[in-house]
Amino acid sequence: MEMLMNPSQMTKKYFTPGVMLVSLIALNGLIFLALRLIFGVGAITNLDNQHPWGIWIGIDVAAGVALAAGGFTTAALGHIMHREEYEVVIRPALLTALLGYTFVALSVAIDLGRWYSIWHPLIFWNGNSVLFEVGICVMIYVSVLYIEFLPIVTKKFIGNVRFKGMLAKLNSPVDKLLRMLDRGLDKTMFIFIIAGVVLSCLHQSSLGTLMVIAGPKMHPLWQTPILPLLFLISAICVGFPMVIMESLIASRSFKLKPEMHVLSKLGSYIGPMLGIYLAFKVIDILIREAFVYLMVLSTESVMFSIEIIFGIILPMRLFFSKVVRESPLGIFIASMLVILGVVLNRLNNFIVAYNPPYATTSYFPSIGEISVTLGFVCIEVLMYRLIVKYFPIISIPEKAGVFKTKYSIQGSK
Amino acid sequence: MATQGRRDFLKSLSAIGISTIGVAGITPSITKASPENILSKDRMGVLVDTTVCIGCRKCEWACKNAHDMPSGSIDDYENESVFDNKRRPDYSALTVVNKYQNDKTGSPINVKVQCMHCDQPACVSACIVGAFSKKENGSVVWDESKCIGCRYCMVACPFQIPSFDYHKALEPEIRKCDFCFDRTAEGKLPACIEICPVEAITYGRREDLVQVAQEKIKNYPERYNNHILGETEVGGTSWMYMAGVDFKNLDFPTLGDKSAPGVSESIQHGIFSYFVPPVALYALLGGVMWISKNRDKKEEN
Numbered sequence: 001m002e003m004l005m006n007p008s009q010m011t012k013k014y015f016t017p018g019v020m021l022v023s024l025i026a027l028n029g030l031i032f033l034a035l036r037l038i039f040g041v042g043a044i045t046n047l048d049n050q051h052p053w054g055i056w057i058g059i060d061v062a063a064g065v066a067l068a069a070g071g072f073t074t075a076a077l078g079h080i081m082h083r084e085e086y087e088v089v090i091r092p093a094l095l096t097a098l099l100g101y102t103f104v105a106l107s108v109a110i111d112l113g114r115w116y117s118i119w120h121p122l123i124f125w126n127g128n129s130v131l132f133e134v135g136i137c138v139m140i141y142v143s144v145l146y147i148e149f150l151p152i153v154t155k156k157f158i159g160n161v162r163f164k165g166m167l168a169k170l171n172s173p174v175d176k177l178l179r180m181l182d183r184g185l186d187k188t189m190f191i192f193i194i195a196g197v198v199l200s201c202l203h204q205s206s207l208g209t210l211m212v213i214a215g216p217k218m219h220p221l222w223q224t225p226i227l228p229l230l231f232l233i234s235a236i237c238v239g240f241p242m243v244i245m246e247s248l249i250a251s252r253s254f255k256l257k258p259e260m261h262v263l264s265k266l267g268s269y270i271g272p273m274l275g276i277y278l279a280f281k282v283i284d285i286l287i288r289e290a291f292v293y294l295m296v297l298s299t300e301s302v303m304f305s306i307e308i309i310f311g312i313i314l315p316m317r318l319f320f321s322k323v324v325r326e327s328p329l330g331i332f333i334a335s336m337l338v339i340l341g342v343v344l345n346r347l348n349n350f351i352v353a354y355n356p357p358y359a360t361t362s363y364f365p366s367i368g369e370i371s372v373t374l375g376f377v378c379i380e381v382l383m384y385r386l387i388v389k390y391f392p393i394i395s396i397p398e399k400a401g402v403f404k405t406k407y408s409i410q411g412s413k
Numbered sequence: 414m415a416t417q418g419r420r421d422f423l424k425s426l427s428a429i430g431i432s433t434i435g436v437a438g439i440t441p442s443i444t445k446a447s448p449e450n451i452l453s454k455d456r457m458g459v460l461v462d463t464t465v466c467i468g469c470r471k472c473e474w475a476c477k478n479a480h481d482m483p484s485g486s487i488d489d490y491e492n493e494s495v496f497d498n499k500r501r502p503d504y505s506a507l508t509v510v511n512k513y514q515n516d517k518t519g520s521p522i523n524v525k526v527q528c529m530h531c532d533q534p535a536c537v538s539a540c541i542v543g544a545f546s547k548k549e550n551g552s553v554v555w556d557e558s559k560c561i562g563c564r565y566c567m568v569a570c571p572f573q574i575p576s577f578d579y580h581k582a583l584e585p586e587i588r589k590c591d592f593c594f595d596r597t598a599e600g601k602l603p604a605c606i607e608i609c610p611v612e613a614i615t616y617g618r619r620e621d622l623v624q625v626a627q628e629k630i631k632n633y634p635e636r637y638n639n640h641i642l643g644e645t646e647v648g649g650t651s652w653m654y655m656a657g658v659d660f661k662n663l664d665f666p667t668l669g670d671k672s673a674p675g676v677s678e679s680i681q682h683g684i685f686s687y688f689v690p691p692v693a694l695y696a697l698l699g700g701v702m703w704i705s706k707n708r709d710k711k712e713e714n
Contacts, residue, residue: 042579049503049576052564080698082705113562113577113585124559126543128678131565133685135541194698198691205684212677213539213569216668225676228684357573357666358501 007091007392010254014389022378029375032368033110041113044368050356051363053111058350060107060373062207063343064100065138066235070246071097071145072200073239077269079193088262088395091152092250093243095393098145099380105142107376108135130209137203144196148189152391154182205232211349219353220290221304226280227349233277238342240266241315241335248332250394253385257397264325270338271319278312303344303352311341452532456551457597458619458651459606460626461525463663464636466613468496468510468523472605476508476527479593479604499664502526504578507590508605513663522656524663525605525614527590528553528574529643530651531673538674539569544587551619551651552592560587571647571666571673592651619651626655648672 036044047054070093078086109115121135161175208231211218224230244263251258285291294301315337324330351363365373388394470490477484482505496512508527515522530553537545537553544559545566555575562585566575578585593603601607606616615622626641642660643653646668656663684690 038582040580040582040585041577043582045579047579049501049567050573052567052577076698080702080705082702082709084709108563111563113564113581113587114560114583115562117561120542120559120561124542124544126540127685128538128674128681129541129543129565130677130681131539131541131563133681190699190702194695194702197698198695201694202684202691206681209677209680210565211568212680213535213674215535215571215673215676216666217568217571217573225680228680354568358499358664 006397007088007395009390009392010385010388010394012254012389014385019382019385022381026375026378026382029372029378032371033375035368036110036372037115041111044366044372046363046366046369048363050359051354053350053354054363055347055351055365055369055373056107056111058347059343060376061104061111062346062350064104064107065204065207066231066238066342066346067242067339068097068100068104069200069204069235069239070242071100071239072197073236074243075148075193076197079190080197086262086266088259088397089243089247089266091393091395092246092388093239094145094148095384095387096242096246098142098149099383099387101138101142101145103376103380104138107373110372130206130213134203134206134210137199137206141196141199141203144192144199147185147192148196151182151185151189152393154178154185156391158182200235201232204235205229207231208349211354214354217354217356218349219293219300219355220288221285221293221300222349222353224284224288224290226284230277230280230284233273233280234342234345237270237273237277238338240270241338244331244335245339248328248335250388254388254394256394258328259395259397260326260328260331263331267319267325267331267334270334271316274312274316274319274338278308278316281308281312300348300352303348307341307344307348310337311344312338315341451547451549453549453551454620456532456549456619456651457592457616458530458551458622458653459603460615460617460622461652461654462613462615462629463522463524463654463656465611466510466523466525467611468493468512468521469610470495470510471608471610472525472614473506473508473510475604475608476590477506479596480507480591482506500526501576502528502574502589503576504586504588507588511664515658517658522658522663523613524654524656527605527652528592529572530590530592531571531647532650533648533672533674535569535571535647535673536566536575538678539565541565548594550592550594550597552594552597553651554591554594555587555589557584557586562587569673571668573666619649619653622653626653629655645670648675 032044041047045054045056074086074090074093077083078090109118112118121132122139126132158175158178161171161178163170163174205228208227208229211223212225212227215223244266247263248258250256285294294304315334318324318330318334318337321330324334471487474484474487474490476482493512499511500506500509502509508525510523510525513522513524530547530551532547532551534545534547534553537543537547540560541563542559542561544556544561545553546556547553562577564575564577564587566587567573567577575587575589577587593601593605596603602616606614615625617625623641623644626644630637630639630641636657637655638657638659640660641653641655642665643650648671654660654665661667
């Protein structure tokens with residue numbers, strides 16, 4: 001089978017009315033971020049001693065990591081299982097993961113009371129701490145993602161290094177250096193690709209273990225020793241829907257034909273995965289007899305039901321339908337349901353389920369917290385748009401320009 | 414693996430395997446600081462007898478003085494209006510006394526609240542940088558030089574004790590009772606113990622205190638509920654409470670006897686037992702990658 005991959009730079013102009021609006025929301029977020037840095041976490045958040053973690057951890061970090069799962073799931077499918085037909089989605093998924101994780105790290109940093117000490121886990125180790133493991137894994141994985149992206153950068157500049165004036169002398173050495181780097185990466189890329197998948201499995205699951213230590217402070221509908229397994233499976237579930245959603249939005253935004261043949265095939269994996277996830281969720285609450293909490297009407301029981309019905313069962317039914325998988329609108333809606341379902345699951349686990357014993361008020365995010373969260377998402381979108389304009393990320397579906405890649409991102413012979 | 418021979422591929426894989434096992438070899442010495450290794454038989458504790466406490470709040474004042482926090486005049490502490498609300502320790506007070514109605518006898522019950530200094534502390538297990546440690550004398554203390562302010566200790570604590578100074582932009586602190594670690598190191602009593610005018614709080618070896626409490630319950634069964642809170646809860650705590658009513662009525666959380674970090678630590682150590690599972694996963698994925706490559710190559714030929 002001859003599949004085509006033709007990643008190109010997007011030529012459409014950067015600023016549109018939509019982009020202007022996104023920029024405004026981003027700017028608003030940055031203003032609140034500045035206030036947080038000057039006046040402290042308490043100044044713009046609704047956090048208190050009973051509610052130490054809010055949406056910056058529940059959404060920006062926990063959901064952010066899950067939604068960046070497109071990176072390792074497509075790498076596993078395309079590179080490790082070597083299914084070349086999925087090559088076209090790997091680069092966009094890699095870029096999303098890269099930006100996603102960068103902003104996860106930023107969100108952690110701004111939530112830290114002593115953000116300038118964020119490097120401490122590198123020297124002060126605590127092997128018992130789940131958070132330590134998550135932190136170290138994420139640090140290494142971010143580096144791996146940048147290494148995986150590097151060939152795209154070297155490829156662009158090889159034979160294109162043109163410093164001006166005094167620096168012109170450096171042109172040939174820099175070019176040589178880039179070629180060396182490129183060759184080295186080409187030979188070793190498989191190490192990083194496998195490492196990326198292993199690291200992802202580790203920290204995606206450990207994010208679930210984080211709340212286990214909260215014990216009875218966490219509502220029994222969610223508090224279970226298999227939280228790490230549920231987090232890992234749900235991350236794998238949401239990887240492809242993210243790729244599908246982004247690909248469809250990018251196609252629309254850059255006026256390209258949607259890659260439906262690839263997306264439909266990707267979609268066929270999602271239904272069974274959701275089925276496995278649902279089975280674990282159901283068996284878990286049956287074994288722990290936690291289902292009794294669903295019989296009473298409460299915020300928790302309602303949120304849990306929404307999560308299961310609209311985030312798992314409904315999209316699973318949709319993804320099992322061939323008609324839905326082959327319609328751009330159908331597969332978009334089904335993907336969005338999975339994505340929102342996983343975001344809701346992370347929000348439920350970290351915020352809704354968390355009932356501290358002495359809370360006199362319940363937590364609801366402040367304007368400042370929401371602004372920063374939205375702002376970060378918008379900056380990510382803006383950076384994505386900028387990068388696909390200057391680097392070949394998104395493939396243009398056409399029959400010309402066959403560019404077959406082997407296991408590495410950089411094409412090799 | 415077009416440019417890469419099979420041998421190179423296997424060589425690199427085994428190199429990674431060996432270096433990872435190398436890391437695994439070092440790790441146990443780093444993780445050794447888990448509390449059960451340093452729990453001393455002679456660790457100290459405090460027995461709080463809520464049936465004796467008169468709610469004078471002098472302990473609050475002494476605590477602030479001992480920790481260089483603004484304390485005000487001791488006379489201000491006679492003001493009973495603070496009892497209108499239930500208070501919790503925070504950055505401005507490491508211990509507080511709350512007053513509860515007693516339906517049984519009519520006279521109110523005063524409950525001093527502070528860190529329980531667990532024997533298997535969740536905060537020590539949770540802390541990303543190991544800023545908390547359980548000391549030989551039983552106290553659980555916080556190390557400012559390590560803390561990054563992530564507040565995971567507050568998520569983990571079963572008694573919801575650590576507090577954070579949300580309104581400081583730089584060097585905000587996690588604050589909680591430190592069992593007067595500096596004072597006891599000099600041979601002094603903890604500040605609250607020293608000032609208590611009615612000996613409602615008794616300082617001593619934890620083992621001895623458990624016996625004292627058991628005898629009190631035996632001798633005065635009508636005065637005490639047969640329950641020493643902290644004797645077995647979350648694996649035992651250094652501070653233990655006695656009361657004439659059920660502790661549920663005094664806002665204590667109902668906790669089991671299993672240590673708070675037990676489940677998460679066994680999951681964590683299971684996933685990382687000598688790095689075998691991650692290395693095995695790496696090898697498995699490497700194998701899958703290699704087989705898929707070869708399969709595709711054969712198909713092409």
